[in-house]
Amino acid sequence: xxxxxxxxxxxxxxxxxxxxxxxxxxxxxxxxxxxxxxxxxxxxxxxxxxxxxxxxxxxxxxxxxxxxxxxxxxxxxxxxxxxxxxxxxxxxxxxxxxxxxxxxxxxxxxxxxxxxxxxxxxxxxxxxxxxxxxxxxxxxxxxxxxxxxxxxxxxxxxxxxxxxxxxxxxxxxxxxxxxxxxxxxxxxxxxxxxxxxxxxxxxxxxxxxxxxxxxxxxxxxxxxxxxxxxxxxxxxxxxxxxxxxxxxxxxxxxxxxxxxxxxxxxxxxxxxxxxxxxxxxxxxxxxxxxxxxxxxxxxxxxxxxxxxxxxxxxxxxxxxxxxxxxxxxxxxxxxxxxxxxxxxxxxxxxxxxxxxxxxxxxxxxxxxxxxxxxxxxxxxxxxxxxxxxxxxxxxxxxxxxxxxxxxxxxxxxxxxx
Amino acid sequence: xxxxxxxxxxxxxxxxxxxxxxxxxxxxxxxxxxxxxxxxxxxxxxxxxxxxxxxxxxxxxxxxxxxxxxxxxxxxxxxxxxxxxxxxxxxxxxxxxxxxxxxxxxxxxxxxxxxxxxxxxxxxxxxxxxxxxxxxxxxxxxxxxxxxxxxxxxxxxxxxxxxxxxxxxxxxxxxxxxxxxxxxxxxxxxxxxxxxxxxxxxxxxxxxxxxxxxxxxxxxxxxxxxxxxxxxxxxxxxxxxxxxxxxxxxxxxxxxxxxxxxxxxxxxxxxxxxxxxxxxxxxxxxxxxxxxxxxxxxxxxxxxxxxxxxxxxxxxxxxxxxxxxxxxxxxxxxxxxxxxxxxxxxxxxxxxxxxxxxxxxxxxxxxxxxxxxxxxxxxxxxxxxxxxxxxxxxxxxxxxxxxxxxxxxxxxxxxxx
Numbered sequence: 001x002x003x004x005x006x007x008x009x010x011x012x013x014x015x016x017x018x019x020x021x022x023x024x025x026x027x028x029x030x031x032x033x034x035x036x037x038x039x040x041x042x043x044x045x046x047x048x049x050x051x052x053x054x055x056x057x058x059x060x061x062x063x064x065x066x067x068x069x070x071x072x073x074x075x076x077x078x079x080x081x082x083x084x085x086x087x088x089x090x091x092x093x094x095x096x097x098x099x100x101x102x103x104x105x106x107x108x109x110x111x112x113x114x115x116x117x118x119x120x121x122x123x124x125x126x127x128x129x130x131x132x133x134x135x136x137x138x139x140x141x142x143x144x145x146x147x148x149x150x151x152x153x154x155x156x157x158x159x160x161x162x163x164x165x166x167x168x169x170x171x172x173x174x175x176x177x178x179x180x181x182x183x184x185x186x187x188x189x190x191x192x193x194x195x196x197x198x199x200x201x202x203x204x205x206x207x208x209x210x211x212x213x214x215x216x217x218x219x220x221x222x223x224x225x226x227x228x229x230x231x232x233x234x235x236x237x238x239x240x241x242x243x244x245x246x247x248x249x250x251x252x253x254x255x256x257x258x259x260x261x262x263x264x265x266x267x268x269x270x271x272x273x274x275x276x277x278x279x280x281x282x283x284x285x286x287x288x289x290x291x292x293x294x295x296x297x298x299x300x301x302x303x304x305x306x307x308x309x310x311x312x313x314x315x316x317x318x319x320x321x322x323x324x325x326x327x328x329x330x331x332x333x334x335x336x337x338x339x340x341x342x343x344x345x346x347x348x349x350x351x352x353x354x355x356x357x358x359x360x361x362x363x364x365x366x367x368x369x370x371x372x373x374x375x376x377x378x379x380x381x382x383x384x385x386x387x388x389x390x391x392x393x394x395x396x397x398x399x400x401x402x403x404x405x406x407x408x409x410x411x412x413x414x415x416x417x
Numbered sequence: 418x419x420x421x422x423x424x425x426x427x428x429x430x431x432x433x434x435x436x437x438x439x440x441x442x443x444x445x446x447x448x449x450x451x452x453x454x455x456x457x458x459x460x461x462x463x464x465x466x467x468x469x470x471x472x473x474x475x476x477x478x479x480x481x482x483x484x485x486x487x488x489x490x491x492x493x494x495x496x497x498x499x500x501x502x503x504x505x506x507x508x509x510x511x512x513x514x515x516x517x518x519x520x521x522x523x524x525x526x527x528x529x530x531x532x533x534x535x536x537x538x539x540x541x542x543x544x545x546x547x548x549x550x551x552x553x554x555x556x557x558x559x560x561x562x563x564x565x566x567x568x569x570x571x572x573x574x575x576x577x578x579x580x581x582x583x584x585x586x587x588x589x590x591x592x593x594x595x596x597x598x599x600x601x602x603x604x605x606x607x608x609x610x611x612x613x614x615x616x617x618x619x620x621x622x623x624x625x626x627x628x629x630x631x632x633x634x635x636x637x638x639x640x641x642x643x644x645x646x647x648x649x650x651x652x653x654x655x656x657x658x659x660x661x662x663x664x665x666x667x668x669x670x671x672x673x674x675x676x677x678x679x680x681x682x683x684x685x686x687x688x689x690x691x692x693x694x695x696x697x698x699x700x701x702x703x704x705x706x707x708x709x710x711x712x713x714x715x716x717x718x719x720x721x722x723x724x725x726x727x728x729x730x731x732x733x734x735x736x737x738x739x740x741x742x743x744x745x746x747x748x749x750x751x752x753x754x755x756x757x758x759x760x761x762x763x764x765x766x767x768x769x770x771x772x773x774x775x776x777x778x779x780x781x782x783x784x785x786x787x788x789x790x791x792x793x794x795x796x797x798x799x800x801x802x803x804x805x806x807x808x809x810x811x812x813x814x815x816x817x818x819x820x821x822x823x824x825x826x827x828x829x830x831x832x833x834x
Contacts (some may be wrong), residue, residue, distance in 0.1 A: 200809070201784060201826065202798040203620030211806055357790065367618060369786070371815035371828050372772065375801025381619040384792025389628055393616070398788035398822050405815050407824065409618065409789050 006222040010401035012050035019411040039167040041065040041106040048078040049178045053230040055081035058342045060182035064091035069102035077097035088121040102131040110139040113147035122148035126155035134160045136175040140186045181343045192343040196366040205350045219403035220368040231345040233260035237352035238269045249282045262289040268297030293320045329361035348411040369407045423639040427818035429467035440495035456584040458482040458523040465495040466595045470647040472498035475759045477599035481508035486519035500516035503540040525553040530564035539565035543572035551577045553592040557603045598760045608753040609760040613783040621794035622767045636820035639786040648762040652678035655686045666699045679706040684716035710737045770797040786824045
């Protein structure tokens with residue numbers, strides 16, 4: 001697998017930049033004879049984990065690295081797709097008993113204790129002649145956390161939860177981020193909502209006349225398809241459909257993933273004539289969801305035909321709830337989660353972004369910043385009023401990455417953990 | 418000299434990131450035995466040149482690296498301060514004839530041909546047993562360009578103008594940038610105007626109520642003092658003085674530079690009562706310039722006292738000219754240049770920035786972007802109206818650098834070369 005900047009998570013690329021060129025070689029599948037510290041091995045395991053991000057949902061991304069008794073790199077692996085072998089199994093695959101004698105297995109998440117779709121990794125590891133297992137994060141389920149470690153200890157293995165003390169770089173946040181969708185789903189029983197937009201330096205997403213082609217460059221736009229591919233669904237507002245008639249599919253070489261889409265369409269503007277839009281040509285009906293205001297949409301479309309559309313699509317319609325006269329974003333999230341959408345990339349337009357932003361109902365922001373100034377235009381924050389700097393919206397653990405002259409800035413909400 | 422991110426140009430730091438760790442060691446004054454390609458030596462010379470940026474004006478920043486006959490690093494030097502020895506002399510200083518036998522001298526700008534404040538560098542080099550001189554840029558004066566090279570050729574030296582062919586990284590733009598103020602002054606007989614501001618992700622420089630403390634973090638604010646130190650003067654609008662009462666001096670450890678200041682004060686609001694503001698305590702009167710609208714300021718201050726202030730400060734007052742009813746930024750630039758100000762850092766407020774931005778009268782933008790969203794607020798672009806994406810303002814050759822969680826983005830105007 002050749003890795004460029006638009007088919008692997010930018011955080012994986014950034015992570016490697018802090019490490020040696022040897023680690024970068026190992027990450028890009030060169031087999032070299034090289035000794036790694038536990039921290040380096042864990043960084044490599046995190047990088048490896050990111051490779052699964054398009055296909056493991058609703059499982060977490062997990063990566064694993066195996067070092068021999070002298071600390072030399074032996075193998076790496078990751079959880080590749082939902083239902084497939086876990087990272088540990090993929091890393092161990094093909095190694096001999098001889099190689100594994102006194103080996104050290106480093107894995108980003110605690111090895112699973114129980115048989116699910118695949119056998120228990122902790123039990124598999126317990127039966128090998130390895131000496132030591134280091135894992136990055138405890139199983140997030142407090143009821144089973146430590147169970148995998150316990151199996152290994154009982155089998156006489158050394159077991160360590162990752163401890164960053166003594167290393168230049170603390171990988172704790174990286175461990176959280178590579179599994180962030182899964183962890184958030186698990187901890188809060190909510191959908192992980194990512195906001196994504198392209199903006200000028202002065203924060204504009206389009207000119208006043210709506211023109212926005214193109215603020216960002218082709219590399220940024222290519223990475224946007226990668227972002228779609230690591231979420232269960234892509235959401236846009238009805239106006240975006242009406243004005244731009246987008247396909248909303250994932251257009252990446254060698255990626256054959258059918259993304260789901262969600263249309264924020266309170267008045268049924270799109271729903272009532274969906275066949276007029278091209279997205280229906282590339283998405284199967286069951287993969288298209290609508291957020292609808294039942295009362296308002298029926299008022300605006302007082303026809304039998306609309307009634308029957310609502311009925312026929314009932315399993316794909318999420319009715320909006322109002323709290324104090326406004327749509328309630330928390331309830332939208334609950335209902336998206338109930339529909340099995342574990343992560344949604346909200347792409348626009350500016351008003352849809354702003355709705356979630358203003359209501360603090362988002363987990364991650366991805367913003368592509370082009371080195372241009374547009375002046376007056378559309379913005380994702382024009383309806384947000386702060387009377388004090390204390391109320392500013394902060395992107396935590398923000399990181400940036402260059403796509404040509406454009407910058408991607410991404411960070412997480414401070415409100416969720 | 419210990420280099421951190423706030424006492425050396427960020428472009429110097431960025432440049433090194435593209436090269437080997439050995440080059441980074443050499444750049445930070447470690448003496449190691451290491452062979453360099455011409456491109457690496459030139460990159461190191463550019464890095465070196467940046468070290469002079471606070472003290473060489475109106476001269477250019479110039480750096481020099483000397484390699485022995487086997488291509489091994491011997492020495493480096495830079496032009497340190499106006500009137501002091503040139504880069505070549507500082508690099509050669511202390512090297513023996515033996516070391517210089519068949520040596521290769523790499524310098525960012527063509528060695529000077531004629532004696533000025535210091536002896537001709539071309540002649541100095543011609544008398545040494547060196548073999549080869551590579552220079553990055555021709556002397557920008559077309560009348561003397563090539564004269565330095567000619568002296569060297571006549572003395573039997575190999576002389577090369579830098580040719581990026583065959584190297585991964587083309588350093589031509591870096592060579593331009595390290596001497597950009599000098600080159601611009603020379604080519605256009607105009608003052609190099611840099612715009613600098615701090616903004617939120619959504620392009621706001623303050624809340625609607627004016628609150629802006631603090632958008633950016635202490636590291637960014639520290640680097641702002643470095644930016645002041647590489648310009649002849651700092652400009653702000655009168656409202657910034659009235660509202661914030663800033664000192665506007667350079668507050669950096671080990672830097673004892675007296676910056677000049679320019680106050681965009683059309684109505685004489687500040688001038689009429691300047692002693693009330695603290696900037697007068699840290700700047701000598703002759704270092705304070707005012708941009709004044711003669712007619713309007715006299716209309717608003719119809720007193721004898723104001724007349725006499727204008728008279729007494731005449732050499733430090735720049736009267737604003739109007740073209741079609743608006744202040745003419747081109748004429749402001751001409752007059753700043755006539756006053757001997759070769760570079761001005763324009764720091765705000767938003768309206769002052771916007772005046773120069775809107776009128777395309779700027780050469781470089783420095784914007785610190787904090788990973789926060791402010792919503793409604795003051796902006797440097799709110800009065801700019803574009804009806805087509807083609808009219809967007811573009812920052813060319815933009816580069817970014819992290820100061821903690823803040824990003825500095827900087828680029829040059831496409832309009833000036």
